[in-house]
Amino acid sequence: MAIQGRIKHVVVLMLENRSFDQIFGFREGVEGLSGNEFNVLNPSAGASGGNPKITVGQEAPFTINLGGGPDHNLATVNLQLFGHDSNPVAGENPRNNGFAASYQQQLLRFSSHPSTTDVRVVMQSFSSGSLPAIEALADNFCLFDHWFCEVPSSTDPNRLYMHAATSIGNARNVFQKQFPNTRTIYNSIEDAGLTWATYDFDLNEVRTQFPGTHTNSQNFRRFNPRFADDVANNSLPNYSFIFPRFINSHGPQNDQHAPRDLRPGDQLIAQVYNTLRSNLDVWNAAAFIVTYDEHGGFFDHVPPPSDGVFNPDGINAEPVQSTHLFTPAFDFKRLGPRVPVLLASPWVKKGIVVSDRFQHTSVLATLKKMFGLSDFLTQRDRHANTFEHLFNELAAPRTDTPEQLPEVAIEEAAHVLDSVAPSDAGELPLDDTQQEMMMGVLAITQSSSETPTAVPTTQAAAAQFVQERLDSHFGPRAS
Numbered sequence: 168m169a170i171q172g173r174i175k176h177v178v179v180l181m182l183e184n185r186s187f188d189q190i191f192g193f194r195e196g197v198e199g200l201s202g203n204e205f206n207v208l209n210p211s212a213g214a215s216g217g218n219p220k221i222t223v224g225q226e227a228p229f230t231i232n233l234g235g236g237p238d239h240n241l242a243t244v245n246l247q248l249f250g251h252d253s254n255p256v257a258g259e260n261p262r263n264n265g266f267a268a269s270y271q272q273q274l275l276r277f278s279s280h281p282s283t284t285d286v287r288v289v290m291q292s293f294s295s296g297s298l299p300a301i302e303a304l305a306d307n308f309c310l311f312d313h314w315f316c317e318v319p320s321s322t323d324p325n326r327l328y329m330h331a332a333t334s335i336g337n338a339r340n341v342f343q344k345q346f347p348n349t350r351t352i353y354n355s356i357e358d359a360g361l362t363w364a365t366y367d368f369d370l371n372e373v374r375t376q377f378p379g380t381h382t383n384s385q386n387f388r389r390f391n392p393r394f395a396d397d398v399a400n401n402s403l404p405n406y407s408f409i410f411p412r413f414i415n416s417h418g419p420q421n422d423q424h425a426p427r428d429l430r431p432g433d434q435l436i437a438q439v440y441n442t443l444r445s446n447l448d449v450w451n452a453a454a455f456i457v458t459y460d461e462h463g464g465f466f467d468h469v470p471p472p473s474d475g476v477f478n479p480d481g482i483n484a485e486p487v488q489s490t491h492l493f494t495p496a497f498d499f500k501r502l503g504p505r506v507p508v509l510l511a512s513p514w515v516k517k518g519i520v521v522s523d524r525f526q527h528t529s530v531l532a533t534l535k536k537m538f539g540l541s542d543f544l545t546q547r548d549r550h551a552n553t554f555e556h557l558f559n560e561l562a563a564p565r566t567d568t569p570e571q572l573p574e575v576a577i578e579e580a581a582h583v584l585d586s587v588a589p590s591d592a593g594e595l596p597l598d599d600t601q602q603e604m605m606m607g608v609l610a611i612t613q614s615s616s617e618t619p620t621a622v623p624t625t626q627a628a629a630a631q632f633v634q635e636r637l638d639s640h641f642g643p644r645a646s
Contacts, residue, residue: 172537173514173558175452179530180409180439181329182432183322183424184236184463187312187505190301192292192468193225196520197312204468206267206290210250219283221267223466227291229429234277235598236425237289237464241320241338241494243269244503247464248319248471254495261470263504266290269464290466298429299573300437301509304457306518307569308511309557314525315471316461317547319503320494322600325460325527326372328479330408332528332544336482338497340600342607345376352406352531353380355540362404364397366390367644368412368421369633370604374641375611381641388645395442398449406534411435414601416593416630419577424600425463430575437572440511444570451564454512456530462504472524473501479545499547502526513564515557525552593627605629612640 192200205220207213214220237243242252246269248261255261270289274281295302304310317328323342324334331351337344353373356363365373366388373380374387388394390409397403411422411432423432436457444450477500484497508525528548533555535543543549597605605622613620623629638644 172555173452173564174454174512174537176403176405176407176449177454177456177534177537178403178407178409178439178443179329179456179458180411180436181326182411182435182457182459183413183422184239184461184465185423185429185459185507186462186465186467187314187469187507188223188467189227189292189462189465190298190507191305191310191312192223193295194305194310197310198469198522199312200292200468204290204466206264206466208268208271208286210246210262210264210268221283221287221290223290223292223468224287225292225294226287227293227297228288229297231288231426233281233285234274234426237266237270238273239321239461239464240492241318241497242492243273243464244319245495246272247466248504254497263466263468263470266464266466289464293429297575298433299575300433300440301457301507303569303572304436304440304509304511308509308517309515309519309521311508311510311521311525312505313469313522314458314506314508314529316459316503316506317527318461318497318499319471319501320461320497322460323372325503327376328547329460329527329530330373330377332531332548333479333482334499335480336484338484338499339487339492339494340603340607342372342375342604343610344607345378345611347378349377349379350544351377351380352534352544353377353386355535355542355544356406356538357382359538359540361406361538363406363408364388364404365408365410366394367410368414368418369416369630370413370608371410373408374637374644375608384642385645387641393646394439398442398446401446401448403449403453405538409439413604414630414633415595415626419592420626423459424598425465426598428577430577433575434577437574440572444568450568451513454510454514454558456508456510458508458527458530459506462506467504469505471502471504475550476500476502477546477550479547510554510557511568512558513566513568514559514561515565516560517565517567521554521557523552525554529553593625593630595626596624597626597629601626601629605632608633608636612636
């Protein structure tokens with residue numbers, strides 16, 4: 168099928184766990200912060216000496232050294248949005264008043280007396296100049312300031328929506344589950360006679376959780392060196408989805424998942440853009456989208472919407488009590504908090520801010536329209552707003568787009584975390600999400616006849632475990 172339109176290549180990079188306000192809250196010209204927004208430690212009571220205001224500011228740290236980053240499962244996001252951890256009652260609107268309370272509760276697992284300074288981390292934004300690559304994208308292209316994640320919860324359900332416009336009734340991480348009968352955007356693209364590929368460093372939920380996409384092993388590629396090679400050789404697919412490095416081995420973890428350093432992720436943004444920009448034949452027909460799976464528990468002041476939000480497929484999430492976590496029931500009729508999203512293309516006007524409401528499935532709905540795909544995947548992408556019109560506002564591709572995005576400098580000391588030197592970073596322990604991911608890899612790849620295997624507990628061991636298990640089970644990725 169020949170694509171009728173200006174954009175022949177759509178490239179999506181989905182990073183991890185940052186709210187719009189944390190990255191762009193103090194940027195001029197957006198729905199941002201005044202500087203007076205605050206939470207209190209007890210959202211059910213007014214501010215007082217014993218219940219101090221925790222105010223927003225511009226002192227966000229690149230790494231977090233107490234705890235593992237803010238919690239962001241469904242119950243804790245309820246607390247962040249409504250001031251209590253149960254689902255809202257009919258007519259109850261989000262007040263975004265429980266972020267400090269939620270974070271303090273989490274820090275109590277690591278310290279008996281977390282300080283107000285410790286808690287303030289969850290309310291802080293990055294100052295101008297901290298993240299030069301993502302800021303340069305906003306300066307030169309399009310920034311969406313009302314883009315919401317699909318589920319007010321954690322990583323996996325939001326990433327599932329990005330691929331299938333549903334989380335198949337799951338409101339929590341279910342890395343151990345596969346969905347062989349679920350249709351994805353990759354199936355739609357393939358059925359239309361178009362091409363697609365995922366590029367990853369280690370983990371890739373399309374590879375592990377959607378076996379119905381495994382019609383061609385060449386669709387699953389190593390980011391290095393294959394992405395740069397495909398751009399240089401004019402062989403970039405029509406749709407590319409890039410996964411960051413989730414495990415701190417063979418290079419620093421660059422997914423931007425707290426508590427790890429945010430800067431390698433900003434370097435990855437620059438690397439992807441600079442690669443695309445290096446071949447004008449590709450760049451002049453390309454759209455590069457940077458997005459985040461969810462807010463990661465960091466403060467955002469804009470209440471997520473529930474009007475016009477449809478359950479995608481009629482499947483509700485049942486309440487689940489796991490060992491350490493209770494996940495309430497959920498009907499998928501409200502969105503999660505705002506996340507930063509940028510759109511870079513020579514066909515997009517310079518420095519624009521788009522304030523219409525969008526969500527992750529807007530990408531899928533836009534692909535359906537741009538590429539003439541046969542149908543939407545679920546009710547969620549069927550009703551999502553689309554942004555294909557942004558590519559039709561210029562008469563010709565821009566010639567003033569930056570040839571290179573700046574890369575943030577990371578001094579050696581920035582890699583030090585938990586008193587571990589950079590040369591020993593592979594010995595860092597796994598965080599909670601990484602542990603869940605390892606359990607998912609094991610569950611999917613372990614046969615019933617296999618001797619039970621323990622999951623690794625350090626970064627380097629986890630990286631080796633992932634590569635060996637997934638390559639043995641699915642076959643190696645294309646290099």
